[in-house]
Amino acid sequence: MTMHIRRTLAAAVALAAATGVAVPADRAGAQDAEAADVPQEEVKAARGLVKTFFQELKGELTAAIKEGGPTHAIGVCNEVAPRIGGTLSAESDWSIGRTALRVRNPRNSPSPRERAVLKSFQQRHADGEGFKTMEDVAVIEEGGRRYVHYMKAIPTQEACLACHGTEVKEEVLNAVDENYPADGATGFEKGELRGAFSLVKPLPTN
Numbered sequence: 778m779t780m781h782i783r784r785t786l787a788a789a790v791a792l793a794a795a796t797g798v799a800v801p802a803d804r805a806g807a808q809d810a811e812a813a814d815v816p817q818e819e820v821k822a823a824r825g826l827v828k829t830f831f832q833e834l835k836g837e838l839t840a841a842i843k844e845g846g847p848t849h850a851i852g853v854c855n856e857v858a859p860r861i862g863g864t865l866s867a868e869s870d871w872s873i874g875r876t877a878l879r880v881r882n883p884r885n886s887p888s889p890r891e892r893a894v895l896k897s898f899q900q901r902h903a904d905g906e907g908f909k910t911m912e913d914v915a916v917i918e919e920g921g922r923r924y925v926h927y928m929k930a931i932p933t934q935e936a937c938l939a940c941h942g943t944e945v946k947e948e949v950l951n952a953v954d955e956n957y958p959a960d961g962a963t964g965f966e967k968g969e970l971r972g973a974f975s976l977v978k979p980l981p982t983n
Contacts, residue, residue, distance in 0.1 A: 815914050815915070822869070826865055827976070830861055830974065834861055837853060838853065842939075851940060852952065874976075876972055877962065880972075895928075911929070922982065927975075933965045937965065
């Protein structure tokens with residue numbers, strides 16, 4: 778799986794390098810092991826990190842919207858989301874980020890494996906599965922090393938529509954253009970897949 782060096786992942790990549798267990802720059806040809814091979818304690822840890830990331834980011838954005846509306850929230854999200862991800866990465870052994878099929882920040886563009894998982898999330902939702910517990914877990918094997926890759930679906934909620942919906946106000950679009958000139962993340966409707974949290978952790982070598 779190709780790992781893009783996102784702001785949200787920078788601290789964890791540095792940590793991995795410092796400990797001598799580097800996150801690969803390219804895993805496009807990596808082999809997925811059975812999800813059953815993933816230690817359940819790792820899955821539990823990933824779920825906990827996702828919950829913390831979501832709650833902290835939601836709190837920051839809610840406060841920003843109350844203070845200055847959706848326009849203010851865009852600038853806050855540009856700074857706060859990478860900081861939260863970087864802090865959680867530095868405090869754990871995980872590389873933590875977000876990705877989507879349509880991204881606002883190009884640094885969050887999906888790797889080939891992430892794209893495949895995101896498309897599978899869309900299909901699972903079309904088949905009737907809810908986003909609340911939708912996740913994907915695998916062990917990635919590459920270069921003789923093994924990594925846990927965990928992804929958790931992010932649904933488009935009502936609060937997302939002011940900045941990501943089909944009827945975004947002009948002043949909000951102007952703020953988006955200023956912060957994200959390559960934006961591709963508008964036109965969403967409530968209840969569809971917005972993206973996913975994507976976490977990677979190197980497993981101990983034998």
